[in-house]
Amino acid sequence: MSILLNKDSKLIVQGFTGAAGSFHAAQCLAYGSPLVGGVTPGRGGTMHLGLPVFNTVTDAVRKTGADASLIFVPAPFAADAIFEAIDAGIRVIITITEGIPVLDMARVKRALEAANLRGNPVRMIGPNCPGVITPGQCKAGIMPGYIHKPGPIGIVSRSGTLTYEAVHQLTQNGLGQSTVVGIGGDPIAGSSHRDILELFESDPKTEAVVMIGEIGGSSEEEAARYFQEKMTKPVFGFIAGRTAPPGRTMGHAGAIVEGGAGTHASKVEALKKAGITLVDNLSEIGQVVARSRKAVAA
Amino acid sequence: MKLLEHEAKDLFRAAGIKVPATGGVITDLKQLPAALRKAGKAPWVIKAQVLAGGRGKAGGIKLAKTPAEAKLHAKAILGMTMVTHQTHGEGLKVREVLIDAASKIEREIYFSVVLDRKTAGATIIASAQGGMEIETLAVEHPEAILRLPVDPVTGLPDYAARRLAFDLGLPPERLSEFVKMTKALVRVFLDRDCSLVEVNPLAVTPQGLMALDGKVVTDDNAAFRQPLWAAKTDHQASALEKEAKKHDISYIGLDGTIGCMVNGAGLAMATMDTISLAGGSPANFLDVGGAADEARVTRAFQIILKDKKVKAVLVNIFGGIVKCDMIAAGILGALKKVKLTVPLVVRLEGTNVEAGRALLSKSGVKLLQAKDLWEGAQKAVAAVSGRN
Numbered sequence: 001m002s003i004l005l006n007k008d009s010k011l012i013v014q015g016f017t018g019a020a021g022s023f024h025a026a027q028c029l030a031y032g033s034p035l036v037g038g039v040t041p042g043r044g045g046t047m048h049l050g051l052p053v054f055n056t057v058t059d060a061v062r063k064t065g066a067d068a069s070l071i072f073v074p075a076p077f078a079a080d081a082i083f084e085a086i087d088a089g090i091r092v093i094i095t096i097t098e099g100i101p102v103l104d105m106a107r108v109k110r111a112l113e114a115a116n117l118r119g120n121p122v123r124m125i126g127p128n129c130p131g132v133i134t135p136g137q138c139k140a141g142i143m144p145g146y147i148h149k150p151g152p153i154g155i156v157s158r159s160g161t162l163t164y165e166a167v168h169q170l171t172q173n174g175l176g177q178s179t180v181v182g183i184g185g186d187p188i189a190g191s192s193h194r195d196i197l198e199l200f201e202s203d204p205k206t207e208a209v210v211m212i213g214e215i216g217g218s219s220e221e222e223a224a225r226y227f228q229e230k231m232t233k234p235v236f237g238f239i240a241g242r243t244a245p246p247g248r249t250m251g252h253a254g255a256i257v258e259g260g261a262g263t264h265a266s267k268v269e270a271l272k273k274a275g276i277t278l279v280d281n282l283s284e285i286g287q288v289v290a291r292s293r294k295a296v297a298a
Numbered sequence: 299m300k301l302l303e304h305e306a307k308d309l310f311r312a313a314g315i316k317v318p319a320t321g322g323v324i325t326d327l328k329q330l331p332a333a334l335r336k337a338g339k340a341p342w343v344i345k346a347q348v349l350a351g352g353r354g355k356a357g358g359i360k361l362a363k364t365p366a367e368a369k370l371h372a373k374a375i376l377g378m379t380m381v382t383h384q385t386h387g388e389g390l391k392v393r394e395v396l397i398d399a400a401s402k403i404e405r406e407i408y409f410s411v412v413l414d415r416k417t418a419g420a421t422i423i424a425s426a427q428g429g430m431e432i433e434t435l436a437v438e439h440p441e442a443i444l445r446l447p448v449d450p451v452t453g454l455p456d457y458a459a460r461r462l463a464f465d466l467g468l469p470p471e472r473l474s475e476f477v478k479m480t481k482a483l484v485r486v487f488l489d490r491d492c493s494l495v496e497v498n499p500l501a502v503t504p505q506g507l508m509a510l511d512g513k514v515v516t517d518d519n520a521a522f523r524q525p526l527w528a529a530k531t532d533h534q535a536s537a538l539e540k541e542a543k544k545h546d547i548s549y550i551g552l553d554g555t556i557g558c559m560v561n562g563a564g565l566a567m568a569t570m571d572t573i574s575l576a577g578g579s580p581a582n583f584l585d586v587g588g589a590a591d592e593a594r595v596t597r598a599f600q601i602i603l604k605d606k607k608v609k610a611v612l613v614n615i616f617g618g619i620v621k622c623d624m625i626a627a628g629i630l631g632a633l634k635k636v637k638l639t640v641p642l643v644v645r646l647e648g649t650n651v652e653a654g655r656a657l658l659s660k661s662g663v664k665l666l667q668a669k670d671l672w673e674g675a676q677k678a679v680a681a682v683s684g685r686n
Contacts, residue, residue, distance in 0.1 A: 027619065075519065075522070076522050076523070099519045100519060101491050101517055101519045101520035101523070102413060102491075102493060102517050102519060102520075103420075103450055103488060103491055103517070103520070105418070106413075106418055106419045106420070106450035107450050107451055109418040109419070110419075110449070110450065110451065142588075142618075142619060143618060144617075144618035144619055144648060144649055146649070147618075147648065147649075157564070158564060159562060159563065159564020159565065160562045160564065160565075161560075161561050161562030161564065161565040161616040161618070162562060162564030162565040162567075162568055163564075164616050164618055164648065165565060165568075165616055165647070165671075168616075168647060168648070185563060185564065187413060187415050187493075188413075188415060188418045212564070214564055214567060215567070217415045217416075218415070218416060238568075240564050240565075240567040240568040240571060241567045241571070242570075242571040242574065243552070243567075243570045243571050243573075243574045243579075243580055244567055244570070244583070245550070245552065248534075248550050249518075250550065250563060250566070250567055250583055251548040251562075251563025251564075251566060251567075251583065251585040252563045252564065253517075253518070253519060254415070255563060255564075255567065259432075259433055260433070280575065281572065281575055281672060282568045282571070282572055282671055282672075283572065283670045283671045283672035283673075284672075
């Protein structure tokens, strides 16, 4: 088992024939991901990377039974691509695109909520994220596949390379991953840390979770509350941005301390209070998780 | 991007929101008489145009009853270095002063529309106790703060604006004016892709409801559809930060001595934190982006080294799709173009890392390699203190 994606997923790529879409779709295929086709309006009926291209997501769903979509559509058109995926009944929407206007994401959130209320369950991951990978089964994103290996640790993170760093350390310490989820660095995201913790909690193959956060917003604090109230599996936390100055956006649009809220200190305190094992030194994430699991096993 | 008060007021005026008669912005005392004439009859308000709250307390806002008084105040404010509770100890040089007609204030209301990350939408924050900083108000009178979520598609409906007016205790004769004004402010927020629109105070005056101050923060991601402010300069960014942005490099200058070059925003922050954990201080945040090729690495080195405080540089790259040997070649290529006079520590990890490290070792270029970030940070800190 895993969360969100597995070898039986049917994945399409929106923005399939564009530069980023083509490059990363080829990488996902090489990893062995169950990619069944892609969408580029106006290119329907042609083949790309040996797979069918469709004009619309609805067409792709009808012809291939696709249930997951990986979106590389440029920012000005990305919200529309997400609306299209929701409308076509896609269950898992993973948006890699960076730079989507935040109010577009506010509108996307309303559409996601409305679809779920209609009994049309849909989950969105991203935007501005590396994607989702269930090692050995399905890579839907831009992460380097080979650093991952199948195993019992779930990872949820707002960052890209910071996540690769954590994955790499875990793999080096002999710990594989159930699923690795990048929820993205934007102020409004499709899924929060808490949403993903809930999924990991109910996944029988995930035994522990590494949660990587950063300054800005309150996603980590909300996740800590959920952990304290409902979660039975151990969680290891790391928060980036201890030295970030307030009021400045640190690369990720969502990584900003505003009006004294979303500080590193408040997040660290919330995690610690909830009983999450906090890792201060990034270079020690792998060792800390490995040591703790050995202690439990002994 | 944060807009200055006069830019925010221009935006309001264009949206039909009442603002005081203005003489505009002056950068030189010579422009004052014309500005006063344009603003109309005395008294006037002379206002420092800097991106910080608490300007009044810091002496950046003055009332002038005569042209002589106006000159005195404008002279004092132009060029002054302002330190307020919002400038984090740094001084902000005042380069522009706004000359507005002063208004007779009967009542002050606080009104803002903010991006609410928790509800994933816009929220109105209002209070009958205007004029105070909202942060102060939140601490001293949390009960006096009203919150109203706004649908990002439909905006503010009339009935909700009316309810807000009654909750704020506005007299019925102000009702229609308040509804019109708040709906317009919400439209500015939604139509102009803002993450903050704040009017404090929203004043009840004999001339009607008026926005006496304006604070607007826009969403950089929406620049492609906001030609109005896409061309505006970012007053908060330093020259170096603007230059970096032009080259698609995310850079923020800090106070420390160790320059950082990292791929990815999260890892860049974590690298700064690790330097601090190792006893050093980062000179900057720098995300060189996914494709850390020779051209970008060269540019990043140039930007980092323009900061004269930099005593060592730490490069921390996790090679994923872009392989470490390619990155190593990029670093070596960049070092041929950029004369590096401070110690360089390179930590590479990821795809083809062995080949990348070998390439750096064999090059004969003077640099220190680190096997992990912790070692890299320690080596950089040691280099700054001259211990290796």
